[in-house]
Amino acid sequence: MIASLLTRAVAQYPDAVAVVDGALRRTYCELGVRVARMAAAWQALGALPRDRVAILAENSDDFLQAYFAAAWSGTVLTPLNWRNHKEGLARVIAHAEAKLLVATPRFAELAAATLAECEKKPVLLLLDDAFAAALPGIPPLPRAAVEPDDPAHLYYTSGTTGDAKGVILTHRNVTSHALLAIAALQLSERDTWGHIAPMFHLADAWATFAVTWVGGCHVMVRDFVPTTVLDVLAGGVTITNLVPTMLVDLVHQPGAAARRYPALRRVLSGGAPIAPALVAKVMATFGAEYVQTYGLTETSPYLTMSLLTEKLQRLPAEQQFAWRCRTGRPLAGVEVRVVREDLSDVAPDGREVGQIVCRGDSVTPGYWRHPAATAAAFRDGWFCTGDLAVRDAEGFLHIVDRAKDVIKSGGESIYSTEVEQVLFAHPAVQEAAVIGLPHPRWGEAVVAVVVCRAGAAADGAALLSHCRAHLGGPQVPKTVLFRDALPRTGSGKISKRLLREALRDEVLPG
């Protein structure tokens, strides 16, 4: 099914530029032929339909081809996080039982080191100059037959611990998500997507499919160098998704606001709460609409976006920023609800907290060879996200916390993001994470970990007094810790798990 996205683009936009990667430009017609040749190479190396093919690659023409070569050959692509260490990668390869490991030259060493760790070694295919020279001589593979529910991708949610889970996405998951994203964002052939966030993660990878389907253009950013990225954004990109740290880095880049980004119409981000002031800065810098997004790898990924309704667009700009910060409205194409323990809907009052659950064609069938995790993730056919949220009268959801990050202190439930929002509003705060640390008296103590803005003073007393002015007593942190940076997951989100581990032995005030 996914291959049909490419065949449509080849038939309807043969001469359109499919991909820009540095000086390289390829049309859809060229891309189509190269994909079928690459698929043939994979099959010749033993990767048969339904076999897993792991890949280690930076954002590139090669990565784009690999996504479609997997679809074309009926194999299951397993994108690897190149920030992971060789032992973690080897565990993913072993769990997925990958037949083939595809790597770009940049990751040749990491690939070799990983293979050395593997008991059952996949064949290694290096996408180097020698392969590039051989490719045009490989006869194209006929497109493999696939069924809608066949696995297309296997995304490992984390390779840093032993309990990594492989999220299965089927052909129907990927194509139905692509269509709902096209509908929500009104994507068309006039769009040029900037692949800036890593393509091994769905935060960017989904656009591979949606943008191809409508005949749009893919621009590759191999390395996140802020000045280069600004050049790319100024050079014709119409839409992109940035992880929150990238967003912060870009708007604070000297000269960023003085430039013009004439084609850019939307900047997406998500995975962390964002402050209205930052949204205002992003929109002023780029002259583009900011869209907060929410989704999971398990949901292909998007469930909601903070696209404003006509009614909200009539609000004064200042009020609009607050709406753009919210988690967003459920997209047409997937059912999203906020429910109580008994699966009934919470009241749409912006106050009652429930869990976000969802259902639809873009929702994973489950985890690879992990029936227990799969069974635990669903209730009555609804996928349970583990995210807690409220719902309001405008149909917007707003996440208050991950279920596992809720702090239980003195018998109360403290939603960490509510405290973080207050901290973000303080001018000295660049980043903040609020976690619970074990405490003999309160069960858990509310602890704020803060990264200050350049030039701002690390004044804990001032921050606590700011918190007391805006929060109820139990929500006020017991202490504020200052750090130069916060630990992050592979997709760039702040990792509260790593933060809790790092601070386990911190001595807290009584």
Next chain:
Amino acid sequence: MIASLLTRAVAQYPDAVAVVDGALRRTYCELGVRVARMAAAWQALGALPRDRVAILAENSDDFLQAYFAAAWSGTVLTPLNWRNHKEGLARVIAHAEAKLLVATPRFAELAAATLAECEKKPVLLLLDDAFAAALPGIPPLPRAAVEPDDPAHLYYTSGTTGDAKGVILTHRNVTSHALLAIAALQLSERDTWGHIAPMFHLADAWATFAVTWVGGCHVMVRDFVPTTVLDVLAGGVTITNLVPTMLVDLVHQPGAAARRYPALRRVLSGGAPIAPALVAKVMATFGAEYVQTYGLTETSPYLTMSLLTEKLQRLPAEQQFAWRCRTGRPLAGVEVRVVREDLSDVAPDGREVGQIVCRGDSVTPGYWRHPAATAAAFRDGWFCTGDLAVRDAEGFLHIVDRAKDVIKSGGESIYSTEVEQVLFAHPAVQEAAVIGLPHPRWGEAVVAVVVCRAGAAADGAALLSHCRAHLGGPQVPKTVLFRDALPRTGSGKISKRLLREALRDEVLPG
């Protein structure tokens, strides 16, 4: 699943106007409650989940509610063609085994007469003033649980003969089509759909779902009175689909071109070939884009639209009209191919003729209790449309004929639409249909049946000479017959079957 389209609109656009029907205006919040009450009434009358509910109604607020009440109650709506006679309707009701017949007051007599013909009578629910008064007192029904592959609608393709077939559309068919239509037409809450073509037919009914999903507005036109329709189009409608005869009637209405239609952005039509001159006239009259569409009831319905790519939009306007007349490009969201007998693709050369086949979530699982027809409609998982087309280098399809309308004359295959296109180009021709009639010498004789423009002379010799100038010898009609009107199907298409029957005994020149 279909019910979730409505719940999304109620949650996200509660105060937006959902429906305008004469002086009546209803918000999505009101619509949501009324649908749940109507669903309760149906269930109280014995229509349980999966039961069929037949409906006889003109385009109206009631019809809109009925479509969603069916989804809400888990019943299967069977829209009846009110142009059909009572015996035909009774046959459809019997074949569908409808438990309930819902009718608006306008069709009370036809409903009663139909029931008198039914051996096993469904319960009759008249949507009159008494029911309207009772509705607010009926407690809303909780939404019924449905699975994606449960039937949602049963559309009978023809009730005029004994071999009517009921096309099953499932919840997944309807919702996946709604999403692909939203994506293709960039539908949003800013859109107002004019329900002008009859809602019992998918040519209009699909918009019930797509427009609701994005929170758009439905404007009801109960009767096709050209002056009224022009008022509606001038009054805020942004998009609509008109059957070809409506289109012709409207643009020839005195004063039509002198008015302004400021909101109207797209006018869709399909089901018959259209001439570039008429497209130019439609676009000049309405100041809106004309889109030729192609689809079948079995495919929910759309498969292609003649939306121009950026490349084609750069052509001179005159050349663009010709592209807008073509059958169109396959939409993202459904796989559409033109294939040879062995299911391989025809060459994209605009010359090789093959059959259009398709596959995807918007394609029917088959015909109601008609396994033979279902089996005959599919080959290797591909639905066979019976339409013959060519494919070109821009990815456009163009239908040359229905497989069953191809004329076999003197050992040659004559595609009737090729001849019709030439006739359309003659200034005297308003409508034309080319059919094959049995002939002792050629097998079939090519016969043109023409409706002249008002004031134009019925000059057969002139038309034949025009044909000879533009067609190969075997394609030139043996005779031209003039008529005041052409017979039509329930959906307004010219019926070549009825035309052949009417002309069976025509004496043809040797």
